[in-house]
Amino acid sequence: MSSVTAIKEGMPRQKGSGAPRMKSEERRELILAAASGVFGERGYVGTTTDAVAKAAGVSQPYVVRMFGTKSALFEAVLQRSLGTLLREFRREIAAQGRATPELPGCIGRCYVELLSDRGLLLSLMQGFMLGADPEVGPIVRAGFLEVYRVLRDEGGFSPEQAADFLAEGMMINTLVALRMGADFDTDRDARELIEGTMPAKASMLRDLART
Amino acid sequence: MSSVTAIKEGMPRQKGSGAPRMKSEERRELILAAASGVFGERGYVGTTTDAVAKAAGVSQPYVVRMFGTKSALFEAVLQRSLGTLLREFRREIAAQGRATPELPGCIGRCYVELLSDRGLLLSLMQGFMLGADPEVGPIVRAGFLEVYRVLRDEGGFSPEQAADFLAEGMMINTLVALRMGADFDTDRDARELIEGTMPAKASMLRDLART
DNA sequence: CTCCGTTGTAATCATCCGATTACAACATAC
DNA sequence: GTATGTTGTAATCGGATGATTACAACGGAG
Numbered sequence: 056m057s058s059v060t061a062i063k064e065g066m067p068r069q070k071g072s073g074a075p076r077m078k079s080e081e082r083r084e085l086i087l088a089a090a091s092g093v094f095g096e097r098g099y100v101g102t103t104t105d106a107v108a109k110a111a112g113v114s115q116p117y118v119v120r121m122f123g124t125k126s127a128l129f130e131a132v133l134q135r136s137l138g139t140l141l142r143e144f145r146r147e148i149a150a151q152g153r154a155t156p157e158l159p160g161c162i163g164r165c166y167v168e169l170l171s172d173r174g175l176l177l178s179l180m181q182g183f184m185l186g187a188d189p190e191v192g193p194i195v196r197a198g199f200l201e202v203y204r205v206l207r208d209e210g211g212f213s214p215e216q217a218a219d220f221l222a223e224g225m226m227i228n229t230l231v232a233l234r235m236g237a238d239f240d241t242d243r244d245a246r247e248l249i250e251g252t253m254p255a256k257a258s259m260l261r262d263l264a265r266t
Numbered sequence: 267m268s269s270v271t272a273i274k275e276g277m278p279r280q281k282g283s284g285a286p287r288m289k290s291e292e293r294r295e296l297i298l299a300a301a302s303g304v305f306g307e308r309g310y311v312g313t314t315t316d317a318v319a320k321a322a323g324v325s326q327p328y329v330v331r332m333f334g335t336k337s338a339l340f341e342a343v344l345q346r347s348l349g350t351l352l353r354e355f356r357r358e359i360a361a362q363g364r365a366t367p368e369l370p371g372c373i374g375r376c377y378v379e380l381l382s383d384r385g386l387l388l389s390l391m392q393g394f395m396l397g398a399d400p401e402v403g404p405i406v407r408a409g410f411l412e413v414y415r416v417l418r419d420e421g422g423f424s425p426e427q428a429a430d431f432l433a434e435g436m437m438i439n440t441l442v443a444l445r446m447g448a449d450f451d452t453d454r455d456a457r458e459l460i461e462g463t464m465p466a467k468a469s470m471l472r473d474l475a476r477t
Numbered sequence: 478c479t480c481c482g483t484t485g486t487a488a489t490c491a492t493c494c495g496a497t498t499a500c501a502a503c504a505t506a507c
Numbered sequence: 508g509t510a511t512g513t514t515g516t517a518a519t520c521g522g523a524t525g526a527t528t529a530c531a532a533c534g535g536a537g
Binding site for chain 2: 096097098099100101180181183184185186187192195196199200203204214215217218221222223225226228229232233234235237238242244245247248251252
């Protein structure tokens, strides 16, 4: 079929080396993890499906076909992030016991640990900023309230404790989004603010902003 | 291509009514106010210069020419919002006196009042989410730290007081971005969370989300 | 009046991006 | 072997959007 038929030939697949054929579920998780990072960094609108594809090491049409639309991909990322957050909170509650005096501090540490999964908290926060969107809005409102209920009903937080905890969380999210950690070593006020907000794990913010 | 003269004619200026010719500084303020609302609602990337133009009642090229680029327009909006915020805080500090016990509560009320200027706090928050941007990032970090310094140095807040105040502010911003006020009347938990966060002015969030 | 700077718009361009199509390479069943 | 489903990509399309150009209407100075 080489020459005579003038139809254009795709000259494909010379990656003779171990072509890493993968099951679609593995690819799905790979793409979700990559998308979480990109959405967290650039926001929903600022993220291109091509950037996600490159971060995941696949082609752009593959990303779109697997999730249908960019919007569906973002919602899958949100569900994944929220699911991880709730699971970790519940694990901590189970470990420390409901309404123990140590629990708030433990869940706080737990929250900060989640920062190591670059993109998890930031993609959620980017979702919160889309509250006015008729499709994403209801999802993120419900997710936020679910976190509140887990703290109050399963963790035994008082409403005020839960609200204060969430306020601290939003502050941390904001400092991360701002990349305030980049100024940790060079700006006294930045350092004081970060250490005042998360005394234990201040250095984590600095290292996070290095990237 | 209907008629003989194929050249398309620009048929201009039939607005015979009072053409509201305006000085460019008035237009500038009009556009900034409109842009503040649109950027606050849709974020930087999600906002089109055409949407800003329509909100301000002018044409899209006019917006671009007046500010040069969309990015410059956004930075002007940020400076305007930050300027208003700092001015109001300083006014409150001057009225109540530095480091008085009433001051934190007064500045808190002052902050919530700023919500009536739809878009002011939200456009700032949208700016915070751009912290990774090499151009906007330094600007918003500097702005955030300036607010912190005003509270601490001019208001006499302790570092911890200032950090707690900012955390509450970020929580309020998040609730506004989420449009959580939309569920105020229909969801017990949403109402409890809002009232736990801003006891005095909870209804303001509800009314704000009605739009 | 004419001249000219300011205020404003219509039309258009170039680029980016999500989505679609068509197809290639592999895997498994028969 | 052949048939069929799965995994993956190259090429491309159509719409959106920031920016540019060219031009029109006003208003004050002389």
